[in-house]
Amino acid sequence: MTDARSAAEHAELIAAARDRLLAFAAACTDDTWHARPLAEHGDHRPVGVIVDHVAHAYEYTGGWMREILAGDTPPVDVALVDRLNAAHAGDAGHLTQAGAMEHLTRSGDELIALVSGLTDDDLEAGGGRVRRFAEIAARHPDMHRTDIEEALADSA
Helix, strand or coil: CCCCCCHHHHHHHHHHHHHHHHHHHHHCCHHHHHCCCCHHHCCCCCHHHHHHHHHHHHHHHHHHHHHHHCCCCCCCCHHHHHHHHHHHHHHCCCCCHHHHHHHHHHHHHHHHHHHHCCCHHHHCHHHHHHHHHHHHHHHHHHHHHHHHHHHHHHHC
16 A cells, blocks of 8 residues: 655655664674674575665666656566565675665665655656655665564574
8 A cells, every 4th residue: 555645755754764774784793794684584695785785776766766757667576676686685795884884875865866856746657656666665774674683682
């Protein structure tokens, strides 16, 4: 179910979730940054790669929004997202904590600017897909952050 939030409200939610993930990342020790707390749940990525994954997801989500706003219909499905995530996981292991946080800040700022500039009609473009991507972008950082925090607490 989608909501009737304005573009500015969606942008604020994205910014707040991104900032919570940035605060979590900044507080990570080196051991936590390289830990794989979700491995027993099937996610073998280190914390740092998961943080950078959110930054990467902001980029492809913003790209899909722009495509829809240009009148295209990007073929987004679970298989595509899985491929993007797998490719990212293979490429992101070298990232430093500072580098991942800079990426998250930059890509988040770009997505926030895009979303905050949308109109109500823009949000409904593509049968409401732009709004749906904004909703996902607002939930995505918190989902990963809380999963990691819970797994770390369970292992302590």
